[in-house]
Amino acid sequence: MTPAALRVPAIDDDTPELRARLHAIWATTPGWKGWFTTVDHKEIGIRYIVTAFVLLALGGVEALAIRLQLAGPDLRLMTPEQFNIFFSMHGMTMIFLYSSPVLSGFSNYLWPLLLGARDMAFPRLNAFSYWVYLAAALFLYTGFLTGNGPNDGWFNYVPYAERQYNPGLNQDFYALGMVLLGISTAVGAANFVVTAFKMRAPGMSIDRLPILIWGTLTASVANLVVVPAVSLAFFLLWLDRQFGTSFFRPAGGGQPLLWQHLFWLFGHPWVYAIVLPAMGMVSDGLPVFCRRPLVGYSLVALSTVATMILGFGVWVHHMFATGLPGLSLSFFSGASIVITVPSAVAVFAWLATIWTGRPVRSTAFLFFAAMILLFVIGGVSGFMTASVPVDWQLTDTYFVVAHLHYVLIGINVFPVVGATYFWFPKLTGRMMDERLGRWNFWTMFLGFNLGFLPMHLIGLFGMPRRVWTYPAEMGWSALNMITTIGSFAFAIGVLLFFVNVAKSWRAGALAPADPWGGSTLEWALPSPPAPYNFAVIPTIASRHPLWEEALDENTPRSTITRGMMLDTGKETVTTTPLDAIPDRIVEMPCDSWAPLLLAVALGILFVALLLKLWLAIALGALLVLGALILWLWPQRRLLEREPAHG
C-alpha cells in the first residue's frame, strides 16, 4: 500500500483508547534490548543528567584533593606532577563533561515537553550524541586512571602541551578525547536547532517560546559553529605531537598564539553556552514560584541572543596578557564591558519578578534566587577583569579562580540543582524531600561562600593559581585553610543533594501532574509523561498555556485535550519556523542499533588513533562507514523510499 502523499490529519479528543494505541506505537522495547536501542528523548535526557552528575562528583573529589594539598603551607600530599593532573582533570571534567552535558540532558528531556512535541527532530542522532559523550568521558578518564590525564590546565596552552615538554600520552588522550566529545556536542547542537525551528506545536510562534528554549537554542547555534574550532585546535596539536608538524611550534614557523586564538574563539562562546540555558531555567522556574509571568519576557529573550552575539567578540579578553597590539586590547576590553549590559537586563528582570510577585519559598526558589546573588558577585569580578590594567594585575591569581567559580557554580550548578528540585517530579513521578532540601540549600550556599569569597582576597594578596604549594611566610595560610573548610562544606551540601535525589527517587511522595502550578506545557502531562508525550497535538495561543484562565487574558485559549491524533504510525507534525503553522506529517524512527554501533565504532577508531595501530585504525574507519550506511539506508517506514519500488 502506498501511503497517500497528502493527508488531512484527523482531529479528536484525548481518550484512553487513543492513549492505548499510541502507547503501543511509541513505547521502547522492554528489557536490555530497548535499553541499548531506545531513541526516546526522555530516556536519553535522564541518562545525560545522571552521567553528568556522576562526573560532577568525580570532578568534585578531584577539587577536594586539590584543596587538601593547599590547606596549609608546604604540604606534600601530592607531587607537583599529580597536582597538575588533578587541577587539569578537575577543570576539564567540570567544564566539558559536567556543565554542558547536564544542560543538554535537561534540554533533551524538557524541550519536546515544553514545545508540545512528541520527540526531538532527530531521535537517533540524540541517542548517538549521548553514546559519544559517554565514550569520550570513558576515554578521558581512562587516560586519568592510567596516569595520563591532561596536565596543562583545561585550556592546555602550547608550548607546554607540545611533545618536547610533555612526552607522555597525557596530551594525546586529552586531544583525541576532545575531538570525540566535539562530535557529540556538534550533533547535539544541530538537533536542538532543527527541533526549535521545526518541532513546535501549532501556534507556538517564536514570541511564545519559554526562555529555556531561547537559552539552549542560542547556545546550540553557537556550539554548532564554534565547536569545530576547538576540535581543530586539538587535532592540530595531536599532529604536532605525533607527526612532527609545526602548527604551534615556532621552530618550524608555527604560531603558539594560534592555539590561544582557536581555543578562545571556541572557549568564550562556550562559557555562555554553559550558562545561557541555566539562566533560561531560572527565567522559566522563578516566575512559577512568584506566581506571575516573568517581567520583561521580550527583553530577556533578546538579551539572551545579544549576549551570545557579543560573546563572539570577546575571546581575546582571555589573552590580555599575551602582548597583543593596544588597539586590539581596547576593542576587546570594550566589548567585554558592553557584554555586562544584557546580563544586567536578565538580573533586573528576575529581581522585578520576585519583587512584584508573591514568592513561595520552596527549595527550588531558594536555589534560583541564590543564583541571582552569585551571578551579581561573579559578574562584578568579571567586569573588573574586563578592564585591561586590572586584568594584568589579577590574571593567573586566585582572584580569577574565585571569579570563575562564582560564575560557573553560581550560574550553572545552583540553577541546575534548583531545576532538579523543580522538574524532578516530572522526570520521576516523585517529589523531592523539601526538608532535606533546605539543609541541602543552606549547606551549599554557606559552604560555597565560605570557600570562595576568601579566594578573592587570596588573589589580591598575590597567590597565583595552579601552584602546588606555598611557603608559610607568604601569609596565605589562614585564608587557604578557611577556603578548604568551605570547600568541604560545599561538597557536603552537594552530597546531601545526591542523597535527596536517591532517596526521593526510590520512596519520595508521589507527584501529581502539576505540583507547582506551572505555566508551561510539560505540567499538563502526567508525571512522568507517556512515551508519546502528547496524546493529541496541542494548539498554543499564548506564552502561558496553563495560566490563561488565571491571567484572564482576553485572548484565544490554547487547547490541550483536543487536536490532531496522528495515530496511524509513529507520527508527529512539523511546523513552520516562525509562526508554527503545521506544514508536514512526519514518521519518527523506532528503536535502532545504529546510534550505539556508530558510537562504538568511533570509540574503537579513537583508541586505535591514540595507540597508532594502523590496522585497527583501518578497521575502525570501516566500522564507522558500515554503521553510517546502516543508519542512512533509506527506509520504507520513514518514507524515504517508494514502497512500490525496489
Added chain:
Amino acid sequence: MADAMPAAPGPLPVGPVGRRGLGQWGVGALIASEAALFAYLLFAYFYAAASARPGWLLEPAPKLWPALPNTLLLLSSSLVAWIGEKGVERGRRAEALTGLIGAFVMGAGFAAVQVYEWSIKPYRLGTSSYAALYFTTTGFHMAHVVAGLVILAMLALWVALDFFSPRRRIVVSAGVLYWHFVDAVWLLVFATYYLTPYLGFAR
C-alpha cells in the same frame, strides 16, 4: 474569552516529499558546522601567513597546473551530479545513473590528481608550518571528497535498486547537496592556497 479551537490544518504532505523534509534541515546543519571547520582552517592559514617572516610561503608562485584544471573538473562534477538529481526528479533512471556515476568518476579523478600533486610537492608535512597547513587543509578536504564519493556511490546503488521516485527522493537531494558543498569549499581552499599569493598576500 475567545473560543478554544485546535489547529485543524488542511491536507499536509506526509513524510519527506521531493527535496523537502526534516532531512534537508539536518544536512543544512551539518554543512553549517563543516563550513565553520574550514573557515577555521583558512583562518589558521591567514593568521600564520600574516604574522610570518618573509620566505614563509614555500611556493610564492604556486603552479596552477594541474590544480586549476583539476578545480574545474571538480566544479563541473557538481553540475553532473545535479543532472543526476534531476534525473531522479523526472523519474528517468538512466539519466539519474549517468549523472551520479559521472559525478563519482569525475570526483575520483579529482582525488587521483590531488594525490599526484601531493606526491610531487618538494616539501612534506613536517617541513614547516606552511607545509603542515597546506597538507592538512587539502587533506581535510580530501577526507570530505572521499565521504562525498561514498555518498555518490551509495546513491547510484540505491537508484539502481529503484528505491526512489520523483516524490520520495530526499536522500538523493541531501547527498547531492553535500557534494555541492564539498566542491564549493574546494573553491575557497584553492583560492586561498593557489591564488592569494599572486595577489601579493604573504609574499
